[in-house]
Amino acid sequence: MIIVLLGQAFASWVVEAPPTPERAEANALTKAARSTGHKGRVVRRFVDGEGWEYVVRWTFEGAEEANMAAMALQQATGAKLSVTGEDGAPAQDAAPSPEPEAEQRDWMAEALEAHGAGATVLAEASTVRVVFTRELADGRVAGHELIRRGTDHRLTITGKKGDVKESVTVAAGEKAWLVADGKASDQDLQRTREKLESFAPQSLAPLVLALDRAIKEHPELEEMVAKGTAKVGGVACEVAGSKDGSTLVAFGPNHLIRRLSVDGGKRVYEFSDYKEVGGVMIPHTIVRTVDENQRDTTRIEKVELDVEVDGAGFSPPG
Structure with a gap:
């Protein structure tokens, strides 16, 4: 030394x-x-x-x-x-x-250190349960509970405000089905899996909960350059982005990501109310804006890893 x-x-x-x-x-x-x-x-x-x-x-x-x-x-x-x-x-x-x-x-390395390897932690958990509410742009409010057990998924949607179609969707083993209005119907397995995975935590908070995977799959993230400063939700942030400006990321205190703008601002995500779960920092409020006017808010109420789940919920209806 x-x-x-x-x-x-x-x-x-x-x-x-x-x-x-x-x-x-x-x-x-x-x-x-x-x-x-x-x-x-x-x-x-x-x-x-x-x-x-x-x-x-x-x-x-x-x-x-x-x-x-x-x-x-x-x-x-x-x-x-x-x-x-x-x-x-x-x-x-x-x-x-x-x-x-x-x-x-190396902006992404700093963010990964702050957030934790979300994609890895979530993938390695034997079970994941996430409960959240989504406030849609048209004023409807829907409650969601997604449970993953291994490769099986179960999504329950309940109405909280407005005209919400309540349902239970399951993809388990080699079968997929939807229960709505008291009736069960078979569904395409592959399409149902893709739909249910879009409700997983790493899909609700893109990039933030998949930094470890994103860095490997998108090397251009390592080429980000400083773009100035901004305030997001009253929090002072440093902004970095791709050289062409199509992707911008705002980093708040401790390198936590506060805003993600992609496709030249066509889709913007704001992240707040961070809490640690299983060694990963998870934002519990996510606001998504599409084309500058369509806006919805996701409020995560609970994320549980490696918990016991009721196996009956993954059994096909009789």
Whole structure:
């Protein structure tokens, strides 16, 4: 470790881990450092002739604070850390860098660290039960209960306001059926599964509850650039997005996603009332706006993982 010289004067100090070509390694390092109470930031840098690399950095106001933190971080992570002034000058003499490096903030890595691996946690749960209310754009209000048991799904819809078609839809084993008005009817299994999955938590809160999967499937998310600042629901946010501006993401305090705008603003989601469930931060209020005027609100009342469910609800009607 490079120890800080307390006589040096810098506005702030940075503790930095050795670079790695694998973002997963950088993410693992930030998790290993959690026990110290210091939250790191994963930064992506391009090194000429070598390509992209990932670095974990922790920033502190004072030299003594940085030095003490570096010792704690090194003990927690086992990594060989360096301490430098904010302007990049080393706290002690070190070999000069051959060339300046381009630095790009890894917004998605920060968000994943804050939100947790929602797609993985939800997929690995043996059962998932989510209860929510949806307030539709036309004023109707419907209550929903979705239960997943393995690959089987059961959705119950009840009316709370306005003309709501009450029903129970089930996809279990090799069969699917709908019960409405006291009558049962067979349904197409594949289409029913797709419909029921659209009511799952990761579909109710797109991107937010599937960050780990989205990062793998959409590498363009790693190319996001800063787009300024904004307030979402009164919360000050940093905004980043794709270079063409078609996708914009607003990050609130602690890197939680507060707004997602896709297709050039044709669909906008706002997320609030975050609560932790099974190690994942889940927004319990989601407002979706389509084409700037069609607006609906989903209010999640309960999310339960690995709970016992009544098997009778997955049995075909007699």
